[in-house]
Amino acid sequence: MNEIAVKSNPRRQRLLQRVRMEIHAELEAARLQLQQRADYHPTWDYFLNLLMRPLAPDRLQAEVGPSGETFMQFGTV
Amino acid sequence: MGLHPLRLGSGCFCVGRLSASHSPVLMCPLLKATMGLLQFQAPTQNDTMPWVVPTTCDWVVKFQELANTQPEAYFLELPHLHRGEKGQQRWLEEIYGLVRLLENQTGRKLNRKTLLSSVQIFMHAWKVFGRLIELRRKRVLAGVWFMVAANSFLLDSIEIWTERVHQMLETVATHPPAPEGNGVFLAGSPIIFPNFKLLHLIETAGMDVYGDDLCTSERIWPGAVCYEEPSYRGIMRALAERYHKACICPTFADNERRINSILNTLQQHHIRGVVYHVLKGCHPFDIESFNLEPRLKSRGYHFLKIETDYVQEDSQNILTRLEAFGRI
Numbered sequence: 282m283n284e285i286a287v288k289s290n291p292r293r294q295r296l297l298q299r300v301r302m303e304i305h306a307e308l309e310a311a312r313l314q315l316q317q318r319a320d321y322h323p324t325w326d327y328f329l330n331l332l333m334r335p336l337a338p339d340r341l342q343a344e345v346g347p348s349g350e351t352f353m354q355f356g357t358v
Numbered sequence: 359m360g361l362h363p364l365r366l367g368s369g370c371f372c373v374g375r376l377s378a379s380h381s382p383v384l385m386c387p388l389l390k391a392t393m394g395l396l397q398f399q400a401p402t403q404n405d406t407m408p409w410v411v412p413t414t415c416d417w418v419v420k421f422q423e424l425a426n427t428q429p430e431a432y433f434l435e436l437p438h439l440h441r442g443e444k445g446q447q448r449w450l451e452e453i454y455g456l457v458r459l460l461e462n463q464t465g466r467k468l469n470r471k472t473l474l475s476s477v478q479i480f481m482h483a484w485k486v487f488g489r490l491i492e493l494r495r496k497r498v499l500a501g502v503w504f505m506v507a508a509n510s511f512l513l514d515s516i517e518i519w520t521e522r523v524h525q526m527l528e529t530v531a532t533h534p535p536a537p538e539g540n541g542v543f544l545a546g547s548p549i550i551f552p553n554f555k556l557l558h559l560i561e562t563a564g565m566d567v568y569g570d571d572l573c574t575s576e577r578i579w580p581g582a583v584c585y586e587e588p589s590y591r592g593i594m595r596a597l598a599e600r601y602h603k604a605c606i607c608p609t610f611a612d613n614e615r616r617i618n619s620i621l622n623t624l625q626q627h628h629i630r631g632v633v634y635h636v637l638k639g640c641h642p643f644d645i646e647s648f649n650l651e652p653r654l655k656s657r658g659y660h661f662l663k664i665e666t667d668y669v670q671e672d673s674q675n676i677l678t679r680l681e682a683f684g685r686i
């Protein structure tokens with residue numbers, strides 16, 4: 282579904298809102314599970330924080346922006 | 359060139375349903391989740407940057423078409439035969455094509471100096487990451503923490519990330535190794551946070567991952583960039599070779615090295631078996647499992663194939679199978 286269709290569909294918008302909260306809950310639960318391990322160390326938080334940003338491009342740009350980098354999207358894993 | 363590559367991929371379970379109605383049922387869940395996430399993407403200047411899509415598996419090739427969203431895809435045609443000169447030459451041409459695209463996008467020219475400096479930065483990161491791999495092999499670092507660090511590759515500037523991996527090394531270097539236990543090798547479809555289901559289940563079953571060949575983990579680097587001469591062309595050729603000839607992705611047709619590489623790791627580090635992860639719909643790894651299993655078993659290694667999706671419902675079933683595997 283493209284962006285215009287999403288904007289003009291209130292049901293779709295409510296669904297997006299719900300899923301956004303679910304994503305957040307899913308990420309938080311995964312992070313907590315790791316932070317509660319006996320071998321957890323605060324040094325790992327840097328990596329966990331990076332992984333907590335599934336919608337990375339715009340947010341990354343805001344954070345790493347001063348280095349002047351532009352983010353290029355690459356397909357595949 | 360002042361660009362930062364951003365890898366598309368997601369391990370979120372819940373988000374796939376946003377794309378479920380307009381994608382095939384058996385689509386790779388990792389890409390289905392990514393498609394769902396794209397619907398939240400605020401328009402930024404990235405929208406003018408194309409997606410660079412290496413033609414690896416069919417799902418990747420069709421991803422942009424299914425996602426039906428901006429920006430355009432720029433396809434890097436990946437020759438699926440990579441041992442011969444012909445395929446390597448074609449790939450090198452693709453890489454030059456990519457450079458032209460990036461130069462057009464940025465209005466900047468790639469030169470030998472910046473190329474060399476970038477290669478050196480990535481090679482330093484590769485060496486630091488190699489030490490992290492060693493610590494995992496020595497059971498000083500749990501498989502799950504290794505995956506946390508590897509998964510975050512390219513989510514920050516490479517220099518900062520390398521520095522943090524270095525700190526991680528210093529933190530764990532003094533730790534005593536975990537008692538010699540039930541180490542396994544993890545192969546197959548990629549794992550991306552927060553989908554650490556299989557890793558947690560392996561630990562719950564009393565095992566740990568001592569090595570893997572996932573493209574989101576140990577295989578983020580296929581090796582060093584080895585150039586014969588540090589000229590622009592020499593470095594470009596070396597880069598192309600590293601990401602093609604040296605790559606052991608199962609989408610290649612002539613890929614004997616991949617199986618040998620897994621066998622070598624098992625032998626060198628006394629790992630008794632392979633847990634093979636197949637995401638539903640991931641054909642390259644599913645197909646490969648039929649070749650790998652008999653090869654491993656004929657050499658006395660154990661093999662367990664886990665086919666799963668982005669769901670929690672099968673966890674108990676997987677755990678039961680892993681526990682039985684751990685007892686062999």
Ligand code: SF4
Nearest residue numbers: 386415417547548640
């Ligand atoms: S190789 Fe498998 S996991 Fe990777 S994109 Fe293709 S189907 Fe998905």
